[in-house]
Amino acid sequence: MKGTEAFQELLPLLGDEPVIHANGYICRESFSLKDREANFYMIGSMGLASSIGLGVALCKPEQKVIVLDGDGNVLMAMGTLAMIAAEAPKNLVHVVIDNEVYESTGRQRSISNAVALEKVAKSSGYRQAMRVDNREEIKPAFEKLMNSEGPGFLLIKVDPCFDPKTGRVTHTPEEITERFMRSVTGS
Amino acid sequence: MSSLTSQVFIDRLIRENFKFFTGVPCSLLSGLISYLEEVEEAKYIPSVREDAAVGLCAGAYLSGSLPVLLMQNSGLGYCLNAFTSLNLIYRIPVLVIMSWRGQGGKDAPEHIIMGDINQKLLETAGMDYAILKPDNCDQVLATAMRKINEEKLPYTLLVEKGLFDERH
Numbered sequence: 001m002k003g004t005e006a007f008q009e010l011l012p013l014l015g016d017e018p019v020i021h022a023n024g025y026i027c028r029e030s031f032s033l034k035d036r037e038a039n040f041y042m043i044g045s046m047g048l049a050s051s052i053g054l055g056v057a058l059c060k061p062e063q064k065v066i067v068l069d070g071d072g073n074v075l076m077a078m079g080t081l082a083m084i085a086a087e088a089p090k091n092l093v094h095v096v097i098d099n100e101v102y103e104s105t106g107r108q109r110s111i112s113n114a115v116a117l118e119k120v121a122k123s124s125g126y127r128q129a130m131r132v133d134n135r136e137e138i139k140p141a142f143e144k145l146m147n148s149e150g151p152g153f154l155l156i157k158v159d160p161c162f163d164p165k166t167g168r169v170t171h172t173p174e175e176i177t178e179r180f181m182r183s184v185t186g187s
Numbered sequence: 188m189s190s191l192t193s194q195v196f197i198d199r200l201i202r203e204n205f206k207f208f209t210g211v212p213c214s215l216l217s218g219l220i221s222y223l224e225e226v227e228e229a230k231y232i233p234s235v236r237e238d239a240a241v242g243l244c245a246g247a248y249l250s251g252s253l254p255v256l257l258m259q260n261s262g263l264g265y266c267l268n269a270f271t272s273l274n275l276i277y278r279i280p281v282l283v284i285m286s287w288r289g290q291g292g293k294d295a296p297e298h299i300i301m302g303d304i305n306q307k308l309l310e311t312a313g314m315d316y317a318i319l320k321p322d323n324c325d326q327v328l329a330t331a332m333r334k335i336n337e338e339k340l341p342y343t344l345l346v347e348k349g350l351f352d353e354r355h
Contacts, residue, residue, distance in 0.1 A: 020246070040249065044272025048242035051234075055246020055254070058232070059207065079235035080242070087232060173277040177249065185251040 001135045002161035003099050007033050009138040010095065010156075013146075018056055018184050019066045022049040022073040024104035025162050026097060030068060031169045038183040041169045041176050047076035050084065050094060057089035057150075060184060064091050064146060071098040071112035078120060084151050085125030092151040094121070095142070103162045121153035129153035191321045193218035193351045199324065200255060201228050203332060205282060207247040208232070209240045210257030215286035218352040219257060237262030241269040244281040253335070257284045260305040260345075261298065270341060271312055278339035282331055287318075287345045309343060316343035319350060 003025070011034045020040045021027045026049075027041045042049050053067035074081070074096055084092060096117060101107040122129035127149055130141045138156060145152035169176070181187070197219060208223050209232040210216070223231035234240035237258045244254035258266075263285065274281060288294050289302015309316050315334055317327040331342040 042273070044276075045238075045242070045269045048238065048245070048269060048273065051239040051242025052246040052249070055207075055243040055248075056250045057246075058230075058243075059247050059250035059252045077236075077239060080239050083232075083235055083239060083243075177277045177279060181249055181251070184249060187251075 001133070001158050003097060003103070003158040004029060004033075004161055005135050006097055006138060006156045006158050009135050010142060013139060013142055014066070016183070017064045017066050018060075018180065019068050020049045020053040020056065022046070022069045024070065024072070024102070025099075026068055026070045026073075027169055028104065028166045029162065032166050037179045040180045041171070043169060043173060047073050047080075049073055050077055050080040053092060053094070054080065054084050054087060054089065056184065057092040058087060061089065061091055063184070064093065065089070067092070067094045069094060069096045071096060071100060071117060072102050072110045074117055075110060075112060075115070081121050081124040081126070085121075088125070088127070089151055090149045093142075093145045093154065094126070094151060095154045095156065097156050097158055099158050099160045101160050103160050104164075107160055118153060118155040126151045126153045129155070131155040131157065133157045191319075191324055191350065193222045196324065196351070197222050197226065197229065199328065200282075201226070203253070203328065205253045205255045206230065207244070207252040207254040208257065209234045209243045209254070210284075211235075211237050211240060211259065211262055212257075213259035213286040213288065214353055215259070215288070215346055215348055215351065216257050216284065217354040219284065221354045236265060238265045238269045241266050241273065241281065245273055245279045248279050248281065253282070255282045255284060259286045260288055260301050263301065263305055263308055267308065267312060270314060274341050275313065280335040280339050281341045282335060283341060283343040285343050285345055287347050290347055305345070314341055314343060316345055319344040319346055321350065
């Protein structure tokens with residue numbers, strides 16, 4: 001499955017949940033396919049999507065919160081997997097698009113070909129951790145995690161396919177903050 | 188013993204509506220964290236790295252809470268990218284309580300360089316700060332609240348050795 005196909009499969013499954021996006025390819029692909037007010041696009045601060053998502057999940061316990069992460073980001077902040085497991089927010093679903101490369105910087109290899117991130121999440125203490133390799137597995141796996149107590153982890157293995165011509169997020173960082181907060185807090 | 192005890196200071200922050208605390212410990216902040224673990228009105232979440240704590244605070248702020256990040260100045264290096272590429276450009280404020288190890292060159296070797304440059308680093312990054320003293324709490328908190336609520340930017344309070352009671 002190509003990375004784009006994973007997004008095409010996943011994005012229609014979203015309702016109004018806040019989705020914290022990791023920087024780079026994740027942001028740009030998701031933004032170009034479907035922009036949402038409840039999307040927080042992290043343009044820098046690599047590694048922090050998961051901790052931002054944890055903060056949102058802890059402060060909005062009645063709201064399902066999704067982190068849309070990449071393998072490079074997860075590897076940079078593996079300690080945050082432990083924090084998520086320790087705080088154990090029932091409302092957090094952590095989705096990782098794993099293409100085994102740093103795609104937006106020119107496909108330099110990451111090391112996730114050698115490290116089973118779903119096993120790291122599971123042994124850290126996530127309530128559930130799943131891995132899917134095929135497009136048709138995404139919907140049932142995501143829905144299962146969304147309908148279960150979290151924290152849940154979904155690793156989606158994909159092939160790199162990013163077109164460098166894909167646009168960057170056009171909202172300014174301040175606009176991203178304002179609309180995300182409006183969406184999450186209603187003010 | 189300073190009149191600004193850990194309890195007085197944390198209670199003061201809670202009255203300012205700071206209820207979400209996280210960080211990585213320092214002995215100079217041990218009294219604060221110890222009291223935070225006791226009070227019901229506030230939540231303290233142990234972070235594994237200071238930059239993860241910055242992310243956690245950002246998430247809390249984006250969800251309508253006012254966050255506080257406690258850390259040693261040694262964590263400032265880890266956080267600079269998060270401050271510059273997240274907080275400062277997205278206008279995501281956070282109150283940072285940063286212990287000042289290595290102040291005046293009197294400390295263990297690992298603290299000397301950062302103790303000498305932490306103010307310069309904050310200034311270079313465009314991050315306003317104040318040195319918290321036993322008698323300036325009201326004043327620096329008023330400045331911090333203005334920075335956070337009006338400019339929506341981070342504000343740092345530097346904590347010198349001996350300001351707060353330590354728990355060992």
